[in-house]
Amino acid sequence: MKRSCLITLLLACSAEETKVTVEYFDPPSGQVFEADNPSVTLINLDEIGDICLTQGGSEAEWGTENCEFLAGERNIALEECGFNGISIAWNQGQNVESANYSVLSPSCEENCDPVLPWANDELVKAFAKWQNEVKCLMNDCENPAGPGSWQANCDQGEVNWSVSLDGLTAVSEFSYSNCEKEVSIIVHDAALDPDWTDPTLTTTQSIRLIANGTLSQRTDFGGNGSETGSIDIEGDFVGQITSQIEIIDKERGDGSFLAGCTENPIIDEICAPGGAQIQYDVPDWNCHGNICPEAAPGDCEEEDADSDGISDVDDNCPDTPNTDQSDVDEDGVGDACDEAAAFILIRFKFDERCLKATSGGDVRSTDSCDSNDAEQRWEMFENDGHWASKNVGNGQCLSQSGGLIGPWTAITEECQGNEVQRWAVEDYDQGGVDPSHPHRLHNQAKDFCLYTDLTSLVYGTVWNCGLAGTENNRKIGLYEGGDFNSPPLIP
Numbered sequence: 001m002k003r004s005c006l007i008t009l010l011l012a013c014s015a016e017e018t019k020v021t022v023e024y025f026d027p028p029s030g031q032v033f034e035a036d037n038p039s040v041t042l043i044n045l046d047e048i049g050d051i052c053l054t055q056g057g058s059e060a061e062w063g064t065e066n067c068e069f070l071a072g073e074r075n076i077a078l079e080e081c082g083f084n085g086i087s088i089a090w091n092q093g094q095n096v097e098s099a100n101y102s103v104l105s106p107s108c109e110e111n112c113d114p115v116l117p118w119a120n121d122e123l124v125k126a127f128a129k130w131q132n133e134v135k136c137l138m139n140d141c142e143n144p145a146g147p148g149s150w151q152a153n154c155d156q157g158e159v160n161w162s163v164s165l166d167g168l169t170a171v172s173e174f175s176y177s178n179c180e181k182e183v184s185i186i187v188h189d190a191a192l193d194p195d196w197t198d199p200t201l202t203t204t205q206s207i208r209l210i211a212n213g214t215l216s217q218r219t220d221f222g223g224n225g226s227e228t229g230s231i232d233i234e235g236d237f238v239g240q241i242t243s244q245i246e247i248i249d250k251e252r253g254d255g256s257f258l259a260g261c262t263e264n265p266i267i268d269e270i271c272a273p274g275g276a277q278i279q280y281d282v283p284d285w286n287c288h289g290n291i292c293p294e295a296a297p298g299d300c301e302e303e304d305a306d307s308d309g310i311s312d313v314d315d316n317c318p319d320t321p322n323t324d325q326s327d328v329d330e331d332g333v334g335d336a337c338d339e340a341a342a343f344i345l346i347r348f349k350f351d352e353r354c355l356k357a358t359s360g361g362d363v364r365s366t367d368s369c370d371s372n373d374a375e376q377r378w379e380m381f382e383n384d385g386h387w388a389s390k391n392v393g394n395g396q397c398l399s400q401s402g403g404l405i406g407p408w409t410a411i412t413e414e415c416q417g418n419e420v421q422r423w424a425v426e427d428y429d430q431g432g433v434d435p436s437h438p439h440r441l442h443n444q445a446k447d448f449c450l451y452t453d454l455t456s457l458v459y460g461t462v463w464n465c466g467l468a469g470t471e472n473n474r475k476i477g478l479y480e481g482g483d484f485n486s487p488p489l490i491p
Helices: 002-017 120-135
Strands: 039-042 051-055 068-070 075-077 082-090 095-103 148-153 156-166 169-188 202-219 225-235 238-248 251-263 278-281 344-348 355-357 363-365 378-383 386-391 397-401 409-413 423-427 439-443 448-452 458-462 476-480
Touching: 120 156, 120 169, 120 202, 120 225, 120 238, 120 251, 120 278, 156 202, 169 225, 202 238, 225 251, 344 355, 344 378, 363 409, 363 458, 409 458, 439 476
Parallel strands: none
Antiparallel strands: 039 075, 051 068, 051 082, 082 095, 148 156, 156 169, 169 202, 202 225, 225 238, 238 251, 251 278, 344 476, 355 363, 378 386, 386 397, 386 423, 397 409, 423 439, 439 448, 448 458
């Protein structure tokens, strides 16, 4: 009679612990799509009204901006090549489910950038080893023979282990409170193999994890059962671990860990997009459904028509070599190929001379103005509330030269945006306004105003921009594109 009761009780316990898994996605999470226009259907939610949807990996949060509501539609088109994370919430956010997919359809373009693997599996491996080592801090790595409680200090924080009985089921609760500990795992050696050409090149890396949360194990007297719960992770990783582990003979058996992260310490690896929790199966740590990317170099060659080392998609002058990618007027077209009249000629009233810079950095005035002469072309751009002028011919900026006692002149130097390269374009009416030459150039470093003479030399008079008798030598006009038939530019 007692034996019959015991059998009845065991059957009752077994039936009581049976869990019915409800699927909400068709196909289920982990599917790889190799056809164009893939989609996923929500199932077993026909009686639900509004469903909150997010895509990209982040969790659906009811009532927030990232929540797209589906009223009647139950078919979800996958948006991206590669990883797709779907999260849904309903019942005012009380229920949340997610699924992950990979799209490798023919329409997906080749990837020119290297494919970086996800570091989520490294987090899983580190946590599993960390969990074993922390457990061994209590009861000398031994499973207890009966109910009780144990506690241990981690490197910082603590862990508690309590065991109780629920009928014929042993319930173990592992509670981590800022439990910090370091473990070592084997990772790919990115220093020796940055292109991921040899998976056998590995190195040891120390991982420090800080855990908060509770894992619960329910097992029969034979030590078989399951582990569930979630742990928040900080330290070298920032993320979360969810356990779906089967316990076999008191040890971790089959099942899986789900891991999501937003920060990781592994070189040349990234967390899955959106902090998505990715499922890894025990004991081989394989990515469930093989949706995780495998490390690979870029699988297409980037076009570089002008062979300047900048790919065409990133080159602001794809047909003209310009490694520096200079674009002074910031119109998206590089200076080397900008056909718009983005340059000016600076013409003095005195003898109709134009300002010119040589390859050596000397600045002179010319006998004649020529818009085809690159050394007479200047590109003006804003510089801390004033103007800077970059010479098209030598690529340097107009600068003041001369100390306290002179000589005071102008040169060109590497563009640095400093005070000696800041010029005010000022209205200049000394001796009367000339509509063709209405301005003067006033340097901000030494109260320095530019003027020229018949020898082509260019000077500056410090602290005396209003010097009488040389107003025509100072008056200038700024002519866009060197077009002297149009009015001068008014900055």
